[in-house]
Amino acid sequence: xxxxxxxxxxxxxxxxxxxxxxxxxxxxxxLRPNTEVLSEPLRLPATLDFSSYATAWSEASFSSYVRNSLxxxxxAVALDVAVSLPAAYVxxxxxLRAGGMLTAYFLAGLMLPVRLGILPVFYLLxxxxxxxxxxxxxxxxxxxxxxxxxxxxxxxxxxxxRELQDAARIxxxxxxxxxxxxxxxxxxxxxxxxxxxxxVPLWNDFFFPLVxxxxxxxxxxxxxxxxxxxxxxxxxxxxxxxxxxxxxPLIVLFVVATKQIVEGLTAGMGR
Amino acid sequence: MRWRxxxxxxxxxxxxxxxxxxxxxxxxxxxxxxxxxxTARGEFAGADNFTSLFTTFPLNQQLWPALWHxxxxxxxxxxxxxxxxxxxxxxxxxxxxxxxxxRTVYTVPYLIGGLVVGYLWSLLLSPVFGPVNxxxxxxxxxxxxxxxxxxxxxxxxxxxxxxxxxYLGFPILLFGAALAGLAxxxxxxxxxxxxxxxxRFLRVTLPLLLPAIGVVxxxxxxxxxxxxxxxxxxxxxxxxxxxxxxxxxDVLGLIFYRVAFQExxxxxxxxxxxLAVLLFAATFAVAVVANWLIRRREITLT
Numbered sequence: 001x002x003x004x005x006x007x008x009x010x011x012x013x014x015x016x017x018x019x020x021x022x023x024x025x026x027x028x029x030x031l032r033p034n035t036e037v038l039s040e041p042l043r044l045p046a047t048l049d050f051s052s053y054a055t056a057w058s059e060a061s062f063s064s065y066v067r068n069s070l071x072x073x074x075x076a077v078a079l080d081v082a083v084s085l086p087a088a089y090v091x092x093x094x095x096l097r098a099g100g101m102l103t104a105y106f107l108a109g110l111m112l113p114v115r116l117g118i119l120p121v122f123y124l125l126x127x128x129x130x131x132x133x134x135x136x137x138x139x140x141x142x143x144x145x146x147x148x149x150x151x152x153x154x155x156x157x158x159x160x161x162r163e164l165q166d167a168a169r170i171x172x173x174x175x176x177x178x179x180x181x182x183x184x185x186x187x188x189x190x191x192x193x194x195x196x197x198x199x200v201p202l203w204n205d206f207f208f209p210l211v212x213x214x215x216x217x218x219x220x221x222x223x224x225x226x227x228x229x230x231x232x233x234x235x236x237x238x239x240x241x242x243x244x245x246x247x248x249p250l251i252v253l254f255v256v257a258t259k260q261i262v263e264g265l266t267a268g269m270g271r
Numbered sequence: 272m273r274w275r276x277x278x279x280x281x282x283x284x285x286x287x288x289x290x291x292x293x294x295x296x297x298x299x300x301x302x303x304x305x306x307x308x309x310t311a312r313g314e315f316a317g318a319d320n321f322t323s324l325f326t327t328f329p330l331n332q333q334l335w336p337a338l339w340h341x342x343x344x345x346x347x348x349x350x351x352x353x354x355x356x357x358x359x360x361x362x363x364x365x366x367x368x369x370x371x372x373x374r375t376v377y378t379v380p381y382l383i384g385g386l387v388v389g390y391l392w393s394l395l396l397s398p399v400f401g402p403v404n405x406x407x408x409x410x411x412x413x414x415x416x417x418x419x420x421x422x423x424x425x426x427x428x429x430x431x432x433x434x435x436x437x438y439l440g441f442p443i444l445l446f447g448a449a450l451a452g453l454a455x456x457x458x459x460x461x462x463x464x465x466x467x468x469x470x471r472f473l474r475v476t477l478p479l480l481l482p483a484i485g486v487v488x489x490x491x492x493x494x495x496x497x498x499x500x501x502x503x504x505x506x507x508x509x510x511x512x513x514x515x516x517x518x519x520x521d522v523l524g525l526i527f528y529r530v531a532f533q534e535x536x537x538x539x540x541x542x543x544x545x546l547a548v549l550l551f552a553a554t555f556a557v558a559v560v561a562n563w564l565i566r567r568r569e570i571t572l573t
Binding site: 005008009011012013015016018019020022023025026029037038041042079082083084086087089090091094096097102106109111112113114115116117118119120121123124139140142143144146147150175179200201203204206207211222225226229236239240243246247250251253254255258261262265266 | 279287292293366374385387401436
């Protein structure tokens with residue numbers, strides 16, 4: 001039995017090494033001069049050399065890619081939550097005529113592969129004069145998040161005790177006040193889950209900006225990264241640094257919000 | 272709550288979702304039945320766009336291989352998830368030391384996204400300067416070092432392994448949540464009846480995990496049908512970057528992109544919409560049938 005446990009732990013740590021090794025190599029090689037990375041791919045850095053980060057940040061305009069990604073992702077998540085929260089509140093807490101149909105209409109979106117509609121999205125944004133615009137990207141992203149956000153937050157609203165809004169109503173509070181002062185503060189955990197969980201796929205999304213964005217100054221990180229890999233082919237140290245810059249915010253987010261990410265990923269599983 | 276107030280609560284979400292998600296997908300469906308000249312709609316085409324996917328060059332030569340590659344993608348990823356992933360999830364439940372740290376470590380590749388993962392591995396696997404070949408040479412396995420992504424024989428298996436490496440954290444989390452939700456009474460009853468650890472796992476735990484395995488399978492299938500970023504960053508949009516394996520790694524998601532934006536010709540809208548409809552119908556049908564099978568299985572269990 002003791003040997004069994006030992007073998008079990010050995011396997012767990014062995015796979016942890018497999019999962020982490022490529023990321024460690026990425027990090028270490030981004031901190032070494034390029035000539036050294038090319039001649040000795042597997043070495044610890046002798047001294048920490050941050051010049052590749054400077055190259056990626058200013059020469060390859062990662063500063064602008066990061067800014068665009070932050071602006072687009074944060075705005076999209078904020079808009080998604082702002083519209084989904086009141087909808088989830090009504091659908092989760094009230095029995096309405098057509099309420100069931102509306103809920104089904106929103107939840108159907110969990111099954112819809114948004115990117116298959118890319119051409120109509122492109123022409124729709126064209127008519128709205130929003131191609132090659134960060135606002136256009138924000139609208140598409142926020143829209144694609146509505147089904148998941150409504151799903152998670154409506155389930156959470158449904159679980160709150162009924163007495164709460166009755167008590168507030170007796171105290172003379174109007175609907176808007178009950179919603180904003182009583183209900184929203186109670187669903188903060190669900191909001192956190194939605195925010196964290198929507199942030200990741202939007203930050204990583206490559207398909208929509210690849211098609212919709214034309215101007216380098218408006219590129220988000222994934223498209224910027226593609227341009228960068230074309231231009232800096234031989235500067236491996238800088239390429240590794242660029243990858244670290246793209247991945248770092250997500251790793252930080254995960255360390256800060258492990259709980260929300262695990263909850264979002266396993267929503268509906270177990271009990 | 273009065274109906275008039277409720278409308279204002281729901282309306283913004285309804286409009287945003289309808290305009291930028293539902294409407295484009297419905298127009299893609301409608302567009303697939305018309306012939307197109309650039310952005311001008313021509314006459315009604317019936318099923319012509321659908322049949323032309325299988326008859327016009329170069330699509331007729333790319334679509335079937337891409338379908339097989341996509342299925343191989345699904346099968347290969349499933350194989351890794353349901354062996355390595357399940358083993359790790361079970362071990363994690365049994366062995367408490369550093370459980371949370373390990374779970375975090377396993378999930379990191381999943382979070383950093385397909386494009387970054389693809390570019391990272393394209394550097395690691397590079398024939399001349401890549402750390403993978405360098406480590407093979409360092410331990411005397413020079414004969415194994417090769418152009419992993421450029422050789423048609425290894426390209427697809429390697430891309431599938433990279434995909435499995437990226438996604439493994441997700442089934443580990445899902446299986447973990449499902450295992451935590453199982454009532455311990457079942458395995459304890461089996462223990463009292465004299466079942467050993469292997470029997471308890473195969474006869475009790477595994478059947479109870481089938482719904483979770485089913486969910487993971489469905490999500491993996493949907494993911495495989497949509498695979499794009501990883502193949503794009505590893506092999507380029509044409510499957511020939513930098514010295515690529517020809518079409519050996521073409522998957523359906525990549526073909527859709529090429530038809531819509533690169534190779535579609537004047538009827539790109541019609542053809543790519545038809546392909547989108549087929550992809551969605553296939554994904555949806557498989558997901559619904561699989562879901563039904565899981566539900567049925569669940570009822571017979573309890």
